[in-house]
Structure formats: C-alpha cells, structure tokens
Amino acid sequence: MLLIHCPHCNEERPELEFSHAGEAHIVRSTQLTELSDEEFAHFFFYRENRKGVTFERWRHTHGCARFFNAARDTVSDKFLITYKIGEPKPKLKISTNQNKKAAS
Amino acid sequence: MNAHAKVQPNRIAGHGRLTPANQTRFTFDGKTYGALVGDTVASALIANDVHLVGRSFKYHRPRGIVTAGPEEPNALLGIARDVTRHTPNIRATTQEVFDGLQATSQNRWPSLKYDIGEVNDVASPFLSAGFYYKTFMWPRKAWDKVYEPFIRNAAGLGHAPEHADPDHYAAQFAHCDVLVIGGGIAGLCAALKAAKAGARVIICDEQPQFGGAFHFDVDAQVNGRPGFEWAQETAAQLSEMDNVRVLGRTTAFGYYAQNFVGLVERVTEHVSAPAPGTPRERLWQVRAGQVLIATGAIERHMVFANNDRPGILLASAARTYLNHYGVAVGKNVGVYTANDSAYLAAFDLKRAGVQIPAIVDVREAIDPKLASQALELGIRVLTGHAVIAAGGKLRVSSMSVSKAGGGSEQVIPVDALIMSAGWTPSVHMFSQSRGKVKFDAETNRFLPGIYAQDCICIGACNGTDDLGQTVEEALKAGENAAKNTVARPKRAALNVKTIGGESWNGNMVGAAPGAEAGKVVKAFVDYQNDVTAKDIRLAVQEGFHSIEHVKRFTTNGMATDQGKLSNMHGLAIAAEALGKEIPEVGLTTFRAPYTPVTFGAIVNHSRANLFDPTRTTPIHDSEVALGAIFEDVGNWKRAWYYPRAGEDMHTAVNRECKTVRETVGMFDGSTLGKIEVVGPDAAKFMHLMYTNPFMKLGVGKLRYGIMCREDGYIYDDGVVGRIAEDRFHVTTTTGGAPRVLNHMEDYLQTEFPDLKVWLTSTSEQWAVIAVQGPKARDIIAPFVEGIDLSNEALPHMSMATGRICGVETRLMRMSFTGEAGYEINVPADHGRMVWDTLYATVNAAGGCAYGTEAMHVLRAEKGFIIVGQDTDGTVTPHDAGLGWAVGKKKEDFVGIRGLQRPDLVAKGRRQLVGLRSKDSRSVLDEGAQIVADAAQHDKMIGWVSSSYWSENAGSPIALALIEGGFDRMGETLFVPMPDRTIEVEVCRSVFVDEDGGRVHG
Amino acid sequence: MAKAAIKAMDATRVHPLAGQSFGGPNVSIAPAPEAYRCSLRADARAVPSLSKALGIKLPRSAKQSITAADRSALWLGPDEWLIIDTHVDPLDDLSKVRVLHSAVDISHRNTALLVKGPRAADVINAGCPQDLSLAAFPVGACSRTILGKIEVVLLRTDVDAFRVEVWRSFSAYAFELLSTAASHN
Structure with a gap:
C-alpha cells in the first residue's frame, strides 16, 4: 500500500483513503458543442496511458475529499509530486533518456 | 501415558535448554510420542529417532528433516488440533509441540513406509525436468481421462481442510520509526540502540525465542555471558520499554512499497488450549520509517548422490538439535563439508558422546586449529575427499567416500549424516524491497547492493561474518535509524562485547564431486520441488539460457521454498552448464511470502458479518x-x-x-441516494449536471432529472426538489449514490470550481x-x-x-x-x-x-425505467424514450456533445419499447434475446430488460431495447428459448393508465 | 386526528445501536449520546463570521478540531467542517449568518461510537491504516479515514479515548469490527 502526499492535508496518508481518477490536465472546452468528432474523441476517449512519468488525478476520497493532481512514474510506482487542481503542470527534471526508454 | 511416550532414545541428558520435567506428548501418523515443552515437532521426532517424515513431491522418495528452521524443504506435515483444525504443509521444524498435537505425514499412500507413488522414482527418467510440459502433450484425448486425474492425484502436497476454520484471526496496522526484522544479535543490538535513542521500535523474530544463531552457537560470549542468555535478557529489556513492541513467533513475510511490511504473528499455534478470545494468528501491517533487515544466513546442503535420504541434515541443524533441544541426530554421525561450520557441529556431538566416524571435507587444506581440535577429540578428518553417495533408503545407513578427484571408494556406516556447503545470506526481504543484489566472487555469494527503499541490511544477511563487526554494524545502524526518524534522538551508551562466534562464509556452490556433469545420479538441489543437478543441466541443454526460464522449467526455487536452500546451487550449476560466470547468469527474484501465510491471516476479521457491511x-x-x-x-x-x-x-x-x-x-x-446542493449557483450547477433545464424550476417544485456522462449515455436518474432558491434536494438511485456524488464533486472541483455551491450527502x-x-x-x-x-x-x-x-x-x-x-x-x-x-x-x-x-x-x-436494469451504459435519454428530459435550448450540460456523436443520432439504435406476449401467458426471461426472424436465432436485434407478470394488466408485461424499436409498434418479434420460441408484439411501454391521469387524483 | 394525539407521539430519537455496548478490560465501546450535527462548507474568508456565530473557532488546518463546552468543530477538508453539539442545534446559530456558506443538517445521517481504554488506538488500528500514536494523532486530532471496509470520521477526545463518527447504516459494521478486534486484542 502506497503512501500518498495529499496537498490539502499536507501529509502522507495511506493509499486506502484515495481513489485514482484518470489522466490529469485534460481541459473540458467551454465551447464543447463546437468540437469536431475527432476533437471530442481526443477529449473524452483518448488517453496517453504511458509507461513512465504520467500526470494523473487522484481524489482523497476518504480524507479531505479533494481532487488533486499527481505526477507518478508508472514503472517504479513512485509519486514524484502532488499538487492542487488549478496549479500549473510542474516541470519535472527527468532525464530524457530514461523517459524515452520507459516510454518505448 | 504409554511406554513410547517416555523413552526418547536420542535425548541427551544435560544438553539443551529444555526442562526435562516438562513432559508433553503428541502423535505422528497416529502413534503417540513423548516430547518436552519447547520442542518443535522435528526435534521431538528426532528425539524419538524418527527421521522419515514424508514423501517427496514428484518422485515420492522417502524424506527426512533437513533443517531446524523455516528453510525446511522436506518435513512438511499436516498439523491438527482437532477435526476442524487441520493445516497442511506445516514445517515440522517450526511447529512447536503442544499437548495433543496430531501430526500426519503427507504425499504417501497407503503408508509412509510403503508408498505406491514410489514407482515415480523408478520411472524418473520419464519425469525429468519439464516433464509436465512434454509428457502430457499428446494425445489430446488422454487429457480428461488419464493425464489430468493422474496429475491431480499425484500433484500437490497435503490436503485442504474440509471444515470451516473455527478460529479467529486478528489484524492490526502499526507504525514505527524503526522496524527490525530478525532477533539475532544484529537485530537485538540495533533495536536496543534505536529504542534507547527514543525511536518507536518494532522487532520481530519468527522463532519463539530471540537469539538467532545462538540457538546452536554455544561458543560465543556476549558481555561475558553465553550469547543465548544475553539475547533473552536483551529481548526482555526491550519488552519493558514503552516505545518498543517485541513480537516473537512473528514472520516478516512481505516487504512492499514505502516500507510497508507484512508480519504474521502466530499467537496460539504453540498452545494446547488457547484461551478464549485469543486469535490464532495476527496480521501486522507495519509502516516503518526505516527498516533494519537482520535476517541472518541460511546454511546450504551438499549436492551429492542420494543426499535426500532421511537422516541427512544440515550441520547447523544438528547443532541446534543438540545445543538447544538436547537431541542427538544419531549415534554414529558422518560429516560432509566444504566449510568450517560442520566441524563445530561435529565437535559438539562428539563431546556429547556421539560417534563421529569421519569428517569428509572437499577442501584440500583446512584451518590447522580445526585439525588439531579434531585430533584432540579423536575424529578422523578426510580432506580433499568427497561423499560420492549416501546409502540406505528409509534412513541413511552409510556414506561412500573417495578422493575428490575420483579413486577407490570406502563405505563408512553411519546412522545420520550432517553437511555444510557454506552459508547463503538471507537477502529475501532485501530483494522483496526491490533492492538489487551484487555478487561477491571472493565469498561466492550475493549481497545487498543497490537499495531501493529506506532500509539497511545488517549482520550475516549483509555478508558481515565476524561477530564483533556485526555488533558494531548493528549499533551504528540502530543509532542512524533513530537519527533519521526521531526529531531529537537521545544519546545513549550501549556496550556490547563479544568473544567467538561463527563465520558465515559462502564457500562452495554447485554440485559436489560425484554429481558433476555426465553423472546419472540423483543429487538434489531443490528437495521440495524434486530438482536434481542433472535436471538443471538438462534445462540448459534444452535451450533454457535465462535463469528465470531455468527456474520455471525445472521448478527450482519455486513455491513455498523460494530457493532458501536451492537458489545458489541451482544458479552455480546452470552457470557452469552455460559456461558463464554466476553474476552473468543472474539471480531469480525472491517473492513474497517468505514463508507461507494462511488465508485466515490475510482475511483476518473480514469473515461472516464483517466480510462486507450489511446496511439496513x-x-x-x-x-x-x-x-x-x-x-x-x-x-x-x-x-x-x-x-x-x-x-x-x-x-x-x-x-x-x-x-x-x-x-x-x-x-x-x-x-435512495440523496444529495443536498446548496449555494447561490446551485441551480446553475444542476443545470450543468443534468440534461434537464433547472434554472427555472420553482421553489417547492420537483423535477425528474437525467444525468449523463460526457459520452451522452444515461448515468443516473432521480427526482430533484427545489427547497429554496439556493438549495436543492437531489435523489439518486440506491446503487448510484456514491458514484453520483463523486461525479458531481469531480465536475464541481475540477471543471466548474468558480461556482458557489457545495454538495453534502444526506442519503x-x-x-x-x-x-x-x-x-x-x-x-x-x-x-x-x-x-x-x-x-x-x-x-x-x-x-x-x-x-x-x-x-x-x-x-x-x-x-x-x-x-x-x-x-x-x-x-x-x-x-x-x-x-x-x-x-x-x-x-x-x-x-x-x-x-x-x-x-x-x-x-x-x-414504463418507468430503472437505471442499470433498462439501461446498460450505452443507452441515451432518447433511446429510453426520455428525449423530453433533454433541454433543447441548453448551451451546455454534461453529455451535450456526446449526444451529438454520429452513432448516437444514427438510425437503428436500440430503443426502449414494451412487449406483450402473444399468448398472454408467457413471462419472458429478463436478458432474453429478441430476433425478427423466427428462423434466424443468431440475428439478435435486442434484449428483454424488464419482465413481470402484471396482475393489474392481467397479462405478462416486458420492456425491451430493440433496434429501431419506436418504429416497430405492432410488429411481431420472437424470443427464442431453449424449448420453444415465444411470439411477442411491440407496444408502447405503458401498460396501465395510459393517459397518466391517476397521479393527479 | 386531534393535534393532541400527534403531540403524544414519541419523537425521541432512536439510536441505531441502542442498547449495544462492549466492555473489556482494555477497551470499552458504547454508542455516543445523541447529538446535533451539521456539515458546514465555506471558503476561508467566511471563517471569522462563521466562527463568531458558532462561538467556536473553526480550525484552519488538516486533522485539527476545537471543542468548547458541548460543541466541537472538526476540520474535514479545506472548506469543510463537521460541527457536533450535544445540546444546541448549530443550524440555529448559523441561520443568521449572512456570509456565503452551506450548512446542512446531518444529525441523523451520522451516529457515533465512543471507544475508550488503554488499547483504544490498537483496536481502531485493527481497521484504520492511519498512525494513531500521540505524536501523529494527538488529543484533538480528527480525520475522515477508513475503518475496515467503511469510511469513518475519527476524533481523539483524550489520550485513550476516540469518537468514531459513522453513517448510521454502517454503524452495525463499525461496532462489530471494533468489538471483535477488542475481544481479540
């Protein structure tokens, strides 16, 4: 069981209190009806599901109940950072080599 | 008490730490034996001169006790307390005897001494490595009638319990600054040092008593006292500290992410009559700031022909039986070694009055001190010699000895044979933590290399051979662990002075002389899985060059054994066959659990009423x-x-x-799920979350609402009431309550965070x-x-x-x-x-x-739908005949774009309609398929979602999702059933009060 | 029906665990006395006004609670508090507040168990994965968390006493898990 740092509770809490909530930083258009079928498909259906560092949403469901964002390496299953919804996607220092390798 | 219960022929007066007056008894295969309180089943059986305890997994070869600990591969017994408490595959070497314990040998029929399956041993050329994969491939037809029944009969050890487990198993999450795995001198020193510095410490050891190697090593002194005594005092001292939890009989079985370690405490497995309310076992789920791994080393056997005969044991095991349990493993004990440890066992046995006909050492040169000590005790030492084979079948009777390079054989009669190839650091926990081991060529062993988690290996498992160095390393680790985890560690002096102590050298890996390549002998590498040196060479010969493949092909180191004895030997033999160095071949991964864990411990409290909450x-x-x-x-x-x-x-x-x-x-x-939506933007939020318009719903009015996901499919429905301008009472389906609230919170927190509204479950x-x-x-x-x-x-x-x-x-x-x-x-x-x-x-x-x-x-x-019954996650409001509930003028709501997708507006979608059975009698099966052509049952055009007898309508009624259903009113369709085909007519989905006047009455 | 007859009806609250209790040497478990409860939601800038109206200072950071007289305010999330009062309905105090907030009556949604005794933390740790040592979870600490297969709100009321708030239909499970753990501790 992982420990996950909740950016609202400001401490690490057991994974049992959390739920995963899919890929992060997917913007719902304010003009949703204007999207082409292709654009809608990318918004709703397509996900990166990458091997390596991935940005995803979690919810501290059985804690403060807040959604938040996280960067997690899906190979090592380690969280690199967690941050509040609305905060910019952090720039992480990841060696590109390693990342390429992980993504291949 | 019968006569057998009293006489324990191999019990040596004046030896061991058990109290002779504390007699107890147990049965093995129905026969009663005497034992002393504190015995394991293994020590008690050996005390009674019983070495034959089971049959091997594949060849059904007679097997005995090899070890004195959890690494035991052979002596797996069924242990019972009564008819409802039977556990298979318990290691005789760890199960403590209690009064009334019933032990049963396994994998034999009709009896341990005459086993029909033994034919497998003779037929073994056909049962070599990979035989499962080869032998049973052909003919296909033989599978059901011949192969599968045979395999099922022959495979597996022990039998599963037939009754529900009457015992309770407990569980507890625990947190500590420092978790110490292993209660030998390294673990005890580290724990005490960390505890004195103020750290919250948990220390566990799988044995009933702490002290690790001091169970057998009686030469070492700590602070002027025998090591074992010092260990008991130190454990007692730890127990009295408020910041320490001391867990005996507790195995760390799994090391998971972020220092999360699973322990199983065996609470009553050693007790004759457990007190009511005490759990049988307790699962500890420990989260530690730092883990100190002090798991010691495991002695390896020698790989030679017939090295599995009952009465052949590890040297340290023989020493444990003598020095801790007061039991000699035989009266005339041969010694075969590549390592110094066996000498110490031989000396102890000799001093206790046991005959030692010879120490056979494959090494040419040995420590002169050992040689002179042997001379002093009158023990013959044959250096540069090898035991080519063991004689005897149900019990070892002799050892055939020759020069290591070959030559004439001499047969030396023995009634037990002890052996030591060297020591394998127990890196299981380290490896489970995802740490990477590195090979130390000088000592022929894998040692902790790159750490993946916040843990430190100390003592023998870290390759530290000297007792003094072990203490130094442990104290340092304890001090550092406290520094790293405690805000203000206290300074506390701790002096531990040692004299003597074993060395845990790696020494010899691989097959011994006489079992080298080309020799057709059964020299076992893995006793539990019946893997011989020859099997591993065969695997390589057949093209399995990765050690992971060799492992799976031969089953070496698999299952509950996890390679405790076998891994290094198997690896060395594979490396030799491949012509590679050991590190090039690599080591297989050690997996959890370290030793088997009961389902009871894993399930713990979650049985019966606690399996799942019952809500009323x-x-x-x-x-x-x-x-x-x-x-x-x-x-x-x-x-x-x-x-x-x-x-x-x-x-x-x-x-x-x-x-x-x-x-x-x-x-x-x-x-029904209920959610209170409160805030000045409550209506706006409802307007976005539901397909219906909500801005103009009057206070005191109700509206049936449909909630979609972004893809346009119905997600939930319910009636919504407006209590005040800024307050809605929302209802959801019973099953949908938690996910609907989660769905709403998701949008509120992440998509519409500017809306001034809050959600509270009021279900x-x-x-x-x-x-x-x-x-x-x-x-x-x-x-x-x-x-x-x-x-x-x-x-x-x-x-x-x-x-x-x-x-x-x-x-x-x-x-x-x-x-x-x-x-x-x-x-x-x-x-x-x-x-x-x-x-x-x-x-x-x-x-x-x-x-x-x-x-x-x-x-x-x-015709009112139930979401989840009449919808299946691909039904739009329009499909369900609820298009009226989708606000036509709305500019946005969740699902608005999805509903415009080409497939969702295409013709021929499945639509919800009513069905009447033409015979007015047949109630359709829910889920039944519907076809348009009675002759073509495989062209399904829809399915029955709801179906009942309606007493009010006086006929069966049904709802169904049918392709283009709204345009099929009056059409005859068919519902094929196994025994007949039912004719149905498509109709509106309202069967009673068609104009809907009654609700206004 | 005469209004008098309605008045005669029994409007006393029925605790879902009425009559159930567990007493062991190290732990006792009993239903908490009935209470008013309110789920209070508001942004940070409303906190001073709400605190004033409630007569209790709403805690502003995770795991903190304040108790004064019969009233407790538990931080559950950055804009969420659980107010518990054994005598006065906090909704009455909040009804006059003008600042933006949401107050919802959940008096009957939750019920509570009081777990007391030297082994109280161990017993709760049978199902709760949080660190309940006094260092990590001191007196007054509170948190929404997990107990076995359900969600609870935990409040440490004393060194060896906890209040376990639970939705009413899960209270039977909570009681049975805690009493089972206590009797096998």
Whole structure:
C-alpha cells in the first residue's frame, strides 16, 4: 500500500483513503458543442496511458475529499509530486533518456 | 501415558535448554510420542529417532528433516488440533509441540513406509525436468481421462481442510520509526540502540525465542555471558520499554512499497488450549520509517548422490538439535563439508558422546586449529575427499567416500549424516524491497547492493561474518535509524562485547564431486520441488539460457521454498552448464511470502458479518416484524415482498400490486441516494449536471432529472426538489449514490470550481416512506401539520416542508407507481416511529406494505425505467424514450456533445419499447434475446430488460431495447428459448393508465 | 386526528445501536449520546463570521478540531467542517449568518461510537491504516479515514479515548469490527 502526499492535508496518508481518477490536465472546452468528432474523441476517449512519468488525478476520497493532481512514474510506482487542481503542470527534471526508454 | 511416550532414545541428558520435567506428548501418523515443552515437532521426532517424515513431491522418495528452521524443504506435515483444525504443509521444524498435537505425514499412500507413488522414482527418467510440459502433450484425448486425474492425484502436497476454520484471526496496522526484522544479535543490538535513542521500535523474530544463531552457537560470549542468555535478557529489556513492541513467533513475510511490511504473528499455534478470545494468528501491517533487515544466513546442503535420504541434515541443524533441544541426530554421525561450520557441529556431538566416524571435507587444506581440535577429540578428518553417495533408503545407513578427484571408494556406516556447503545470506526481504543484489566472487555469494527503499541490511544477511563487526554494524545502524526518524534522538551508551562466534562464509556452490556433469545420479538441489543437478543441466541443454526460464522449467526455487536452500546451487550449476560466470547468469527474484501465510491471516476479521457491511434502513426492524423477505441491493437489505400466511412470492407480489392501485400501499425508500446542493449557483450547477433545464424550476417544485456522462449515455436518474432558491434536494438511485456524488464533486472541483455551491450527502439523514394509491392522502392527512395537501396547493411533482407525526418532514408529492402518492422524508431516527404510525392506519384501511418486487412491477406497468436494469451504459435519454428530459435550448450540460456523436443520432439504435406476449401467458426471461426472424436465432436485434407478470394488466408485461424499436409498434418479434420460441408484439411501454391521469387524483 | 394525539407521539430519537455496548478490560465501546450535527462548507474568508456565530473557532488546518463546552468543530477538508453539539442545534446559530456558506443538517445521517481504554488506538488500528500514536494523532486530532471496509470520521477526545463518527447504516459494521478486534486484542 502506497503512501500518498495529499496537498490539502499536507501529509502522507495511506493509499486506502484515495481513489485514482484518470489522466490529469485534460481541459473540458467551454465551447464543447463546437468540437469536431475527432476533437471530442481526443477529449473524452483518448488517453496517453504511458509507461513512465504520467500526470494523473487522484481524489482523497476518504480524507479531505479533494481532487488533486499527481505526477507518478508508472514503472517504479513512485509519486514524484502532488499538487492542487488549478496549479500549473510542474516541470519535472527527468532525464530524457530514461523517459524515452520507459516510454518505448 | 504409554511406554513410547517416555523413552526418547536420542535425548541427551544435560544438553539443551529444555526442562526435562516438562513432559508433553503428541502423535505422528497416529502413534503417540513423548516430547518436552519447547520442542518443535522435528526435534521431538528426532528425539524419538524418527527421521522419515514424508514423501517427496514428484518422485515420492522417502524424506527426512533437513533443517531446524523455516528453510525446511522436506518435513512438511499436516498439523491438527482437532477435526476442524487441520493445516497442511506445516514445517515440522517450526511447529512447536503442544499437548495433543496430531501430526500426519503427507504425499504417501497407503503408508509412509510403503508408498505406491514410489514407482515415480523408478520411472524418473520419464519425469525429468519439464516433464509436465512434454509428457502430457499428446494425445489430446488422454487429457480428461488419464493425464489430468493422474496429475491431480499425484500433484500437490497435503490436503485442504474440509471444515470451516473455527478460529479467529486478528489484524492490526502499526507504525514505527524503526522496524527490525530478525532477533539475532544484529537485530537485538540495533533495536536496543534505536529504542534507547527514543525511536518507536518494532522487532520481530519468527522463532519463539530471540537469539538467532545462538540457538546452536554455544561458543560465543556476549558481555561475558553465553550469547543465548544475553539475547533473552536483551529481548526482555526491550519488552519493558514503552516505545518498543517485541513480537516473537512473528514472520516478516512481505516487504512492499514505502516500507510497508507484512508480519504474521502466530499467537496460539504453540498452545494446547488457547484461551478464549485469543486469535490464532495476527496480521501486522507495519509502516516503518526505516527498516533494519537482520535476517541472518541460511546454511546450504551438499549436492551429492542420494543426499535426500532421511537422516541427512544440515550441520547447523544438528547443532541446534543438540545445543538447544538436547537431541542427538544419531549415534554414529558422518560429516560432509566444504566449510568450517560442520566441524563445530561435529565437535559438539562428539563431546556429547556421539560417534563421529569421519569428517569428509572437499577442501584440500583446512584451518590447522580445526585439525588439531579434531585430533584432540579423536575424529578422523578426510580432506580433499568427497561423499560420492549416501546409502540406505528409509534412513541413511552409510556414506561412500573417495578422493575428490575420483579413486577407490570406502563405505563408512553411519546412522545420520550432517553437511555444510557454506552459508547463503538471507537477502529475501532485501530483494522483496526491490533492492538489487551484487555478487561477491571472493565469498561466492550475493549481497545487498543497490537499495531501493529506506532500509539497511545488517549482520550475516549483509555478508558481515565476524561477530564483533556485526555488533558494531548493528549499533551504528540502530543509532542512524533513530537519527533519521526521531526529531531529537537521545544519546545513549550501549556496550556490547563479544568473544567467538561463527563465520558465515559462502564457500562452495554447485554440485559436489560425484554429481558433476555426465553423472546419472540423483543429487538434489531443490528437495521440495524434486530438482536434481542433472535436471538443471538438462534445462540448459534444452535451450533454457535465462535463469528465470531455468527456474520455471525445472521448478527450482519455486513455491513455498523460494530457493532458501536451492537458489545458489541451482544458479552455480546452470552457470557452469552455460559456461558463464554466476553474476552473468543472474539471480531469480525472491517473492513474497517468505514463508507461507494462511488465508485466515490475510482475511483476518473480514469473515461472516464483517466480510462486507450489511446496511439496513431505520425501518428495517418494522419490516422484519411484518414478515418481509429481504433482497440484497448492493450492501443494503431491502424488503423484497411481504408474504402473508399461505402466500408464495408470486401471490404476495400480485396482492401488493393490486392493493397499491386499488387502495394504498407503503414502501420503504430510505436507501435512495440523496444529495443536498446548496449555494447561490446551485441551480446553475444542476443545470450543468443534468440534461434537464433547472434554472427555472420553482421553489417547492420537483423535477425528474437525467444525468449523463460526457459520452451522452444515461448515468443516473432521480427526482430533484427545489427547497429554496439556493438549495436543492437531489435523489439518486440506491446503487448510484456514491458514484453520483463523486461525479458531481469531480465536475464541481475540477471543471466548474468558480461556482458557489457545495454538495453534502444526506442519503442517511432522511428515512423515506412512500405512501402510494388512491387513499394515500386520506392516510397521511391526519398526521400532517403545516402543509396544505390539496391538489391545488400540493399538486403532483411538488413538495413542502412541515411536520408529520410530530416530526420535521420534507413531503414530496410524487409517484414511481403511477398512482397518486407521497414520498415522506423524515429524519432517520424518527423513521420507524412514522412508519409504524402510518402503517397502522394503512392496514386498517385495507392497504399493505409493498416491497421492491412490487415496486418494480408497478413502475414497469408505467414504463418507468430503472437505471442499470433498462439501461446498460450505452443507452441515451432518447433511446429510453426520455428525449423530453433533454433541454433543447441548453448551451451546455454534461453529455451535450456526446449526444451529438454520429452513432448516437444514427438510425437503428436500440430503443426502449414494451412487449406483450402473444399468448398472454408467457413471462419472458429478463436478458432474453429478441430476433425478427423466427428462423434466424443468431440475428439478435435486442434484449428483454424488464419482465413481470402484471396482475393489474392481467397479462405478462416486458420492456425491451430493440433496434429501431419506436418504429416497430405492432410488429411481431420472437424470443427464442431453449424449448420453444415465444411470439411477442411491440407496444408502447405503458401498460396501465395510459393517459397518466391517476397521479393527479 | 386531534393535534393532541400527534403531540403524544414519541419523537425521541432512536439510536441505531441502542442498547449495544462492549466492555473489556482494555477497551470499552458504547454508542455516543445523541447529538446535533451539521456539515458546514465555506471558503476561508467566511471563517471569522462563521466562527463568531458558532462561538467556536473553526480550525484552519488538516486533522485539527476545537471543542468548547458541548460543541466541537472538526476540520474535514479545506472548506469543510463537521460541527457536533450535544445540546444546541448549530443550524440555529448559523441561520443568521449572512456570509456565503452551506450548512446542512446531518444529525441523523451520522451516529457515533465512543471507544475508550488503554488499547483504544490498537483496536481502531485493527481497521484504520492511519498512525494513531500521540505524536501523529494527538488529543484533538480528527480525520475522515477508513475503518475496515467503511469510511469513518475519527476524533481523539483524550489520550485513550476516540469518537468514531459513522453513517448510521454502517454503524452495525463499525461496532462489530471494533468489538471483535477488542475481544481479540
């Protein structure tokens, strides 16, 4: 069981209190009806599901109940950072080599 | 007590730490044996001169006890306390004897001494490595009748218990600064140092007593006392500290992410009559700031022909049996070694009066001190020699010795043979933590290399051979662990002075002389999985070059053994066969559990009522009193129907359905999900979350709402009431309550964070009582205060707050039955009182309580959908005939774009329609397929989603999702069943009160 | 029906665990006395006004609670508090507040168990994965968390005493898990 740092509770809490909530930083258009079928498909259906560092949403469901964002390496299953919804996607220092390798 | 119980021929007076007066007894294969309190089953059996304890997995070869600890591969017994408490595959070397213990050998039939499966040993050329994969491939037909029954019969060890486990297993999460795995000198020193510095410490050891190698090493002194005594005192000292938890008989079995370690504590497995209330085992789920791994080293056997004969043991095991249990493993014990440790065992045995005919050492040169000591004790030492084979079958009877390079053999009679190839650091926990081991060529062993987690290996498992260095390393690790985890560590002096101590050298890996390549002998590498040196060479020869493949092909180091004895030997033999160095071949991964863990410990408290929560409504007890039969809806118990004397389900449901339409019925709707949406932007939020328009819903009005996901498919539905300008009372389906709230929170927090609105679950705040039927208003009117119930003041789909039966209510005029009626929300603690009060009146008026089955029928008569029954996640509001509920002028709502997708507006979608059976009798099966052509059953055009007998309609009724259903009114379709095909006619999905006038009555 | 007859009806609250209790040498478990409860939601800038109206200072950071007289305010999330009062309905105090907030009555949604005794933390740790040592979870600490297979709100009321708030239909499970753990501790 992982420990996950909740950016609202400001401490690490057991994974049992959390739920995963899919890929992060997917913007719902304010003009949703204007999207082409292709654009809608990318918004709703397509996900990166990458091997390596991935940005995803979690919810501290059985804690403060807040959604938040996280960067997690899906190979090592380690969280690199967690941050509040609305905060910019952090720039992480990841060696590109390693990342390429992980993504291949 | 019979005679056998008293005489223990191999018990040596004056040796060991058990108390001779503390006699106890147990049975093995039905025969009673005497033992001393503190014995393991293994030590007690050897005391009684029993070495033959089982048959091997594949070849059914007779097997004995090899070790004195959890690494035991052979002596796996069935252990029982009584008929309901039988556990297979327990290591005789770790199971403590208690009075009345019943042990049974396994994998033999009809008896341990005469086993029919032994033919496998003779037939072994056909059962070599990979035989499962080869032998049973062909012919295909033989699988069912010949191969599978044979494999099932022959495979597996022991038999599963036949009775439910009567014992309770406990569990606890625990947190500490420092977890110390292993209670030998390294673990004890580190724990004490860390504890004195103020760290919260947990220390566990799998044995009943702490002290690790001091169980057998009686030469080492700590602080001027025998090591074992020092260990007991130190463990006692730790137990008395408030910041330390000392867990004996506790195995760390799994090391998971972020220093999360699973331990199993065997609480009563050693007790004859466990006190009531004590759990059999306790699972500890420990989160540690730092983990100190002090798991020691495991001695390896020598790989030579017939090295599995009963009576052949590890040298350290023989020493443990003598020095801890006071038991000699034989009277005339041969020694075969590549390592110094066996000498110490031989010396101890000799001093205890046991004959040592020879020490056979494959090394040419040995420590002169050992040589002279042997000379002093009169023990012959044959250096540069090898044991080519062991003689005997049910018990070792001799060893054949020759020069290591070959030459003439001499046969030396023995009744036991002890061996030592060297020591393997126990890196299991380190490896499980995802740490990477590195090979140390000088000592022929893998040692902890790159750490993946915040842990430190100390002592023998870290390759530290010297006792003094081990202590130094442990104290340092304890001090550092406290520094790293405690805010203000205390300075505490701790002096531990040692003299002597074993060395844990790696020494020899691989096959011994006489079992090298080309020799057709059974020299076992892995006893538990019956893997010989030859099998591993065969695997390489057949093209398996990765050690991971060799492992799976041969099964070396698999299963519960996890390679404790076998890994290094197997690897060395594979490396030799491949012509590679050991590190190039690599090591297989050690997996959890380190030793087997019972299902009981893993399940722990979660049995029976605690398997899953059972949720009941506040009205439940009244329903029980009315004789309700309940159905499970998620975790909820819901009243299904209320049979009266002589009624079956069908007649009860028919009566309930008729009564509601003719008189009045009462229904417990408390399980409905409820969400209170509060804030100035509440209407705006509702407008976005539901397909319906919500901006203009008046205060005091209700609206049926549909919620979609972004893809346009129905996600949930429910009635929404506007309590105030800024407050909505939202209901959801029973099963949908948590996910609907999560869905709403998701949008509110992440997509619409600027909206001023908050959501609160009120599902359990309100008990909900539906009163439905023509007499509904008359029933409730006398109990209502502050609400005008007239049609004008409170028409269908409106609500008011006031009081009922003297308590607060949110009274909703609404209907899921098609009859005029109310859903009465009252604070949950008052639910039962209100139900009982109203029920008395309902009953007197000829009404009744109705359950979920009648509710389903009544709503189907009106064509009202149930999300999840009449929808399957691919049904749009339009498909369900609910297009009217989608706001045409809305600019945005969740699902608006999805609903425009080409497939969702295409023709030929499955649409919800009614079906009538043409014979007016046949009730369709829910889920049944529907076809247009009675001759073509494989062209399905839809399926039946709801189907009932309707007493009110006097016919069967059904709802179905059918391709282009709305355009098929009046069409005849077919429902093929196994025995016949039912003709149905497509119709509107309303079967009763087609114009819908009754709800306004 | 005469209003007098309605008045005669029994409007006392029925605790879902009425009559159930567990008493062991190291732990006792009993239903908490009935209470008013309110789920209070508001942004940070409303906190001073709400605190004033409630007569209790709403805690502003995770795991903190304040108790004064019969009233407790528990931080559950950055804009969420659970107010518990054994005598006065906090909704009455909040009804006059003008600042933006949401107050919802959940008096009956939750019920509570009081777990007391030297082994109280161990017993709760049978199902709760949080660190309940006094260092990590001191007196006054509170948190929404997990107990076995359900969600609870935990409040440490004393060194060896906890209040376990639970939705009413899960209270039977909570009681059975805690009493089972206590009797096998």
